[in-house]
Amino acid sequence: MRIIIADRDSTERVGIKWLINSYSMKFNEVCLVEDARQFINEFEKSEPDILILELEMFSTNSWEIILRKVENYQGVIIAITTEAIFERAWQAIQLQAVNLLVKPLLPEKLKESLEKSIKKLSNFKEKPIHLENKDENYRYYQSLMIETEVKFSNDYKGMMIIKPEYPDDLKELYKYINEYIFMETPVVLLFSDYIVCLFSVFEMDKLYIDSTRFISNSIKLLNGGVFISIDSINKVEDSLHACYMRCIQTLKMVFYKGYTQVMQASEFPSFEEFDPLLNSEEQRxxxxxLEGENLIPIKNWLYEKFTNFPNGYPEPELIRISLTSILAQIRRHMKSYRLEKNQALEEQYQNIFNIVLNSPVLFKVVQELLLFIDKILEQVKTQQKNTQNDFIELGLRFIDEHFSRTDLNLIVVADYVNKSPSYFSYVLSQRTSQTFQQYLTNVRINKAKHLLSTTSLSIQQISFSIGFSDPNYFSRVFKNQTGVSPSIWKNQMFI
Incomplete structure (x- = not known):
């Protein structure tokens, strides 16, 4: 097998290659590329079995070229990104990637994705031949995938596509179908994710009964459920390809209905338009x-948005983008409380991001998202409680937020944290090795440095904005802290 690793960072490229070698995966060639042009050249030279693509590598212009290149690609794509945001999620969906991994890459996640990719390739390449006549078998596959001059419409009147919940069940399912007694023996064709059955005699009611009976019996054998799409070829101008495309489109309803379902393609509603991004009001x-720290309104909002579709169902990919837009709001909330520093929560965030992108059933995605949000809210409550108990941390935060007040002093801060000035001052000096006045002065001078280097404000304006009522006194304090006057410091910054 051949794999291309496309990443701008040489250490990432070499690291991924090293991990692949350490897992003893049987790749005949591991090709490393560092930019879009080099990737296109290698891809055109010989299509690889697996692509690992860093999404940030491609500009807007080169992205359109890449999409055209991989449009008919038969291999497997693993996308990687530095940003867990909905734009990257949408790009991964456009590529039909099996996974989107967020840097820094976790070795176990990469290994899991590679194993999944290899298994998917194996399932695709190991299609058993059902018919003795291999040429005829090929024509069946061809007639399903494209419109051909060879017409089987007169021979076959019904179609059933069976998709297992878990890909590992596919081979067992194929064996079971060939042994199963349908009302009529079908032609059975194996694909990488599902199985197609063709029936020469067709009655919708009977096929529906056959399908529900099959589901009931297969539950005992498989690890998960199956979703079955059925349709008829009942018009002279109809074809196997047209029927196949209707059934494939119907399979998308797994996302909304879940498994252990039978659905007629004729009942499949066309997908409705849907704006996946949160508008400004929804963001507010x-x-x-999230600030309210109550899961109930969040649960109600998600259920209303994602379990009730009175105007019709949108494309599943658009729902996934909408969910990543919500994840962006959750991410901002996490950062406001520095929860991204919590390794366990960060790993859970990366996991829920992958669930949103890859989990086949919407209801399960919403449930996992709610569980994650609940953990975030509980962590925020715990953090706030700890902060309230730590009056020094609370006082320092008050100083950082209100240093511009000219009346800010030890008494004001001590009163805010409900402690005596002497006790607060003593504990503060023990904790920071600074007096109250030293800490406040450092905060103000650091802010002054920032304003001097990034704005055109006058020294007088800066002194007022950071809590000094006398510009001359501010200049003396600044020189005492830095060794130079504010004007000299500003000039040095712009030399």
């Missing part, structure tokens, strides 16, 4: 709900 609602 999410900020308010």
């Amino acid at each position: 609602i999410w900020i308010k709900m």
